[in-house]
Amino acid sequence: MKQPIKTVIKPVFSSALVALVAVLVLQGCTHVAPYQRGALSKTEMGWTPDHQDATLQKHIYFAKEASSGGAEAAGGGCGCN
């Protein structure tokens, strides 16, 4: 029998939270000096390198799927069908 998604989600969610805490707690394990951050400063390494594309994608998925939102400011709704 197939495993209900809820039973899969709990360990995934818990693991993700542990990962978040780990990122915060483990700070200082490796120190990356400012002069070593050249690659990290590239536009394509940003969280949202193309904001126009991201805005449109968010709008389409908002209209065609049941989930929306994330770690960013939410926009307004639409009468999309």
Place this chain on the structure above:
Amino acid sequence: MTKTLKPSSKLLALSAAAMALPALVPQAQAVAPTERTLSYRYTQYNEMGLDAASVSKINADQGGGATQRYDIDINQYAFSTPVGDHFALSIDIQDEVLTGASPWTVVKEDVKATPSDTSDDEVKLVMSGATIKEHRTDASVATTYFYSTGTISANLGFSTEDDYESTSAGLSWGGEFDDKLTGLALGVSFSDDTLNPEEGAYKGTVLQDKVGGWLNGSDPVDGTAKKESVSGFFSASRILTPNWIVQAGVSYTQKSGHLSDAYKANDKRPAERNSYTFNAGSRYWIKPIKAAAHADYRYYSDDWGIDSHTIILALYKNWQKVQIIPSLRYYTQTSASFYSIDATDTTQYNYYADDHRLSNFGAITGGLKLVFKQKPVDWIIAGEYYASGADMSLDKTEDETEHPGLLKYAKFTFGVEHRF
């Protein structure tokens, strides 16, 4: 144990500029921009037509029965500029013209003409007429204040359609800590929406006649209906190596008001919806091939019974003056607790809906984008294909009927961006 990476003399030469580089605070750029950007995009969005066999003819004499779905032409304009040494201002406008038809409800039809045996009845879509034409304009303005260890941003948005208006506002903060290795961000946003379908493209159509009025859901009032949304988020990022940064965050959203779909025949949803998300992301610079590897994940859950997972992978590969960006997205969701395409008498339920977007399904999106970098202008072309189906869901069960309204679409974009 702390391990410090030793600088090379070549890298030391970059230090002066790099001192200003941020820990890439989530959703914010912690260094004030020094140039203006003017950008334009044209996107053509086309949903694939339906198989005629999946569409009911019961409303064909009233203009229904269309197999064509939505085609949308989208124009996007963006302008951003520094204002003094510590501020930036950006303006975004998105204009859409939509034509086509959408699913109105579903019916079970006896396709084998065996009235005594309903087990072989097929679920068919009842479509609206192909006469809908809608125009939507969305405008937003945002300003960001940059200080030595962070940013504060505020944004205001407004969108209008013939039958829908939305006003939204947001405020967020991003800060850098631990020698700018750790970034924290938090924010709140609010939206206030007004629905007025009687003024829209649906007025006087077969939909209006069929349902005997447009209001069919939660908390109906005459003429117009309102809904509101409040949300908040928190996220943290961390530089792990000179080539790797990760991010994780959580968000919460509460929607209230008229959350039913005014254009569906069988649709009555709760007047409140609470949802939360957990998201995680990674950006890794693959030095040997000069490419940035992106990986993003989001888990979503709400009190309508919907859980979803989204995974997006992309590679930003630089090749001479061209950037090649292949991407892949996988999405899966469970159905809402009140969703059904089998219910024959919906009056016995407090809430009900047969909207395909509330069903159990999965979807895959594949995309390819090319950016031709001809300083100071970038030329952009991109294509994308989306396909959804019940069999792509992680939670698919054998006895579940797939909603015939699950869609496929293709999207093509052309753009130009000028920095000066």
